[in-house]
Amino acid sequence: MSDTKKKPAVGIDLGTTYSVIAHINDVGRPETIPNAEGDLLTPSVVLFDGDEVIVGREANKARTTELENVADCPKRQIGNQVYDKVFGDRRYPPEALQGWILNKLKNDASRVAGNFKEAVITVPAYFDEVRRKATQDSGFIGGLDVLDIINEPTAAAVAYGYQAGWIDIEGRVDQPINVLVYDLGGGTFDVTVMEVGKDRFRTIATDGDMRLGGQDWDQRLIDHVSENFKNNYGVDPRTDSATLGKLLRDCKETKETLSTRSRAQIECSLGSSSLKTEVTRETFEDLTLDLLDRTDFTVRQTLKAAKMKWTDIDKVILVGGSTRMPAVREMLSSLSSQTPDSTLSPDEAVAHGAALRSAMLLHEGSSAFRPAEIKNVNSHSLGVVANEVETGTPKVVTLIPRNTPLPVVSRKTFKTHRQNQESVLLQIVEGESINPEDCAQLGRCAIWDLPGALDVGTLIEVKFAYEENGRLKVKVRIGGSTNKSFRYEIQRPNSLTEEQLASWQQYICGPDDS
Ligand code: ADP
Numbered sequence: 268m269s270d271t272k273k274k275p276a277v278g279i280d281l282g283t284t285y286s287v288i289a290h291i292n293d294v295g296r297p298e299t300i301p302n303a304e305g306d307l308l309t310p311s312v313v314l315f316d317g318d319e320v321i322v323g324r325e326a327n328k329a330r331t332t333e334l335e336n337v338a339d340c341p342k343r344q345i346g347n348q349v350y351d352k353v354f355g356d357r358r359y360p361p362e363a364l365q366g367w368i369l370n371k372l373k374n375d376a377s378r379v380a381g382n383f384k385e386a387v388i389t390v391p392a393y394f395d396e397v398r399r400k401a402t403q404d405s406g407f408i409g410g411l412d413v414l415d416i417i418n419e420p421t422a423a424a425v426a427y428g429y430q431a432g433w434i435d436i437e438g439r440v441d442q443p444i445n446v447l448v449y450d451l452g453g454g455t456f457d458v459t460v461m462e463v464g465k466d467r468f469r470t471i472a473t474d475g476d477m478r479l480g481g482q483d484w485d486q487r488l489i490d491h492v493s494e495n496f497k498n499n500y501g502v503d504p505r506t507d508s509a510t511l512g513k514l515l516r517d518c519k520e521t522k523e524t525l526s527t528r529s530r531a532q533i534e535c536s537l538g539s540s541s542l543k544t545e546v547t548r549e550t551f552e553d554l555t556l557d558l559l560d561r562t563d564f565t566v567r568q569t570l571k572a573a574k575m576k577w578t579d580i581d582k583v584i585l586v587g588g589s590t591r592m593p594a595v596r597e598m599l600s601s602l603s604s605q606t607p608d609s610t611l612s613p614d615e616a617v618a619h620g621a622a623l624r625s626a627m628l629l630h631e632g633s634s635a636f637r638p639a640e641i642k643n644v645n646s647h648s649l650g651v652v653a654n655e656v657e658t659g660t661p662k663v664v665t666l667i668p669r670n671t672p673l674p675v676v677s678r679k680t681f682k683t684h685r686q687n688q689e690s691v692l693l694q695i696v697e698g699e700s701i702n703p704e705d706c707a708q709l710g711r712c713a714i715w716d717l718p719g720a721l722d723v724g725t726l727i728e729v730k731f732a733y734e735e736n737g738r739l740k741v742k743v744r745i746g747g748s749t750n751k752s753f754r755y756e757i758q759r760p761n762s763l764t765e766e767q768l769a770s771w772q773q774y775i776c777g778p779d780d781s
Pocket residue numbers: 281282283284285286451452453454455480481482519522523524526586587588589590591592613614
């Protein structure tokens with residue numbers, strides 16, 4: 268057997284709170300690779316300990332004692348120029364922090380899978396193109412060749428498709444089926460409706476709540492216990508950082524306990540005062556009902572966007588550690604009138620799907636897994652800012668509405684508003700509001716060298732081509748006598764240059780790892 272055929276097929280779920288790495292094992296099944304500490308899940312946390320950088324379990328533990336040296340959830344800040352905390356006197360781009368996490372996963376996994384560089388990394392479906400590119404850069408910094416970036420819900424559907432037997436190994440499905448993926452993790456929530464057909468995974472609609480996850484459920488318990496303590500002793504334990512650190516850890520554990528047991532106790536001590544609070548599952552569910560309702564709302568919105576009813580959904584699949592909470596399962600059972608499928612581990616399904624994708628790409632032709640086609644939609648509307656003719660107020664004009672199947676090309680025509688106008692500034696935005704301030708600024712492109720003597724009302728055609736890989740290309744054509752066209756890749760102020768990427772890679776992986 269040739270070496271290329273035996274390249275390890277590796278997939279990585281680079282999660283907000285936990286990351287998981289998986290490969291296709293000797294018998295052709297996806298399998299999670301434990302890290303050097305023996306855990307399947309690696310906390311996505313980085314600790315700066317003097318000259319040492321520690322990733323994972325120990326870094327996570329240090330959150331309760333030395334939070335100032337800990338970078339947690341860098342994924343939340345991916346797309347920003349720098350992480351918002353300073354360590355020593357240094358600031359780090361989120362890509363570098365994720366690079367350390369990926370490098371640990373890679374090194375730990377190579378003990379089992381053998382040496383490898385290629386891997387598929389997953390991202391949330393709602394990630395815009397800036398954050399996809401930044402994730403790809405994180406992979407490079409961490410010493411990986413990123414084969415593909417695929418959406419987490421798609422990866423989960425791939426894993427279920429192959430392992431739960433909807434699809435046979437030849438890629439056959441009897442009939443296309445509609446799948447709803449409900450993913451509630453530690454810090455984020457998203458819902459995706461997909462169609463799984465022969466050799467094809469097609470996203471139909473996706474939505475999410477970037478600020479909703481298991482941590483919010485933890486916080487409700489912290490508040491409940493703290494209020495109880497305050498009523499007894501008159502002091503708020505949340506004001507003491509060491510006590511708060513301990514509460515964070517204990518309340519998360521208690522929450523997890525309440526998924527299997529119907530009651531649990533949390534002890535809280537501050538100074539010489541100490542109090543045990545008993546929490547039943549029922550109380551916990553009351554305390555967090557509105558959070559669950561928020562997921563219910565997003566699920567309904569997504570179904571609506573997919574133009575479907577519950578009777579159109581053939582399977583509901585559960586992803587993310589927080590879907591272990593019985594209340595989540597009960598809610599989905601009652602909404603969908605079916606038992607959600609949880610045959611695969613909710614923590615591992617995404618990484619397993621990524622490993623399957625990697626096998627499809629690396630071993631094309633020779634793989635047991637036929638390469639499936641993956642069709643995405645854009646998760647946010649894309650447009651430009653233009654001034655309204657009557658009022659002169661800037662507003663967003665959408666070129667590509669959200670949930671449009673990719674690839675797509677869209678054009679809109681605008682008019683110059685001054686005689687002899689010499690320049691056009693095109694501001695590209697992403698978001699659902701017509702107010703530019705409420706949208707994310709993707710970048711801008713300026714045309715300075717318009718041909719002279721353009722009449723007011725000269726037509727300017729803007730063309731957006733959004734590719735399947737989530738990259739956007741922009742073309743501007745000036746009408747009138749000139750018919751000149753300009754092409755732009757968007758300039759992104761926050762992304763790292765080639766030199767910066769190479770230097771971070773050297774710093775994190777060492778000089779021998781190229
Ligand atoms: P992410 O995708 O955000 O990295 P995960 O899918 O790994 O996260 O989910 C992590 C979350 O799942 C944490 O908030 C954790 O407390 C929660 N979780 C894990 N196991 C359970 C459980 N048994 N009951 C409730 N929540 C759980």
